[in-house]
Amino acid sequence: MCVATIGWCATAAAETQVYDIGSNPAPWTAEEQKLLEQAMRTYPASDPDRWDKIAECIPCRSKKDCMKRYKVGIHCIILAHVVRCMLLLSQFCPSLCVSVKLVVYT
Numbered sequence: 233m234c235v236a237t238i239g240w241c242a243t244a245a246a247e248t249q250v251y252d253i254g255s256n257p258a259p260w261t262a263e264e265q266k267l268l269e270q271a272m273r274t275y276p277a278s279d280p281d282r283w284d285k286i287a288e289c290i291p292c293r294s295k296k297d298c299m300k301r302y303k304v305g306i307h308c309i310i311l312a313h314v315v316r317c318m319l320l321l322s323q324f325c326p327s328l329c330v331s332v333k334l335v336v337y338t
Contacts, residue, residue: 255294260301264293265301268301271289271290272286274289283295283299
């Protein structure tokens with residue numbers, strides 16, 4: 233069972249979208265992000281029903297929404313590390329010109 237939940241969707245339309253298309257296109261709120269992080273700590277990756285259980289903890293978010301949010305977060309962390317490494321490299325090798333092509337998948 234979830235440690236905490238908001239208890240309801242912000243709007244009936246958001247709830248309908250989750251059920252109809254399996255996803256809620258609305259931006260994630262800080263509270264939803266907090267619930268996602270808490271649920272991810274609660275349910276281990278070894279649990280075969282992990283994402284179903286995580287989605288149950290976040291009203292108006294589907295399993296698909298939660299998995300996508302996690303993947304986007306991981307990509308942001310990787311990108312931050314790449315940028316940090318490039319900045320560090322440019323300090324030691326100022327003559328080195330680095331070109332980066334950023335591809336964003338949604």
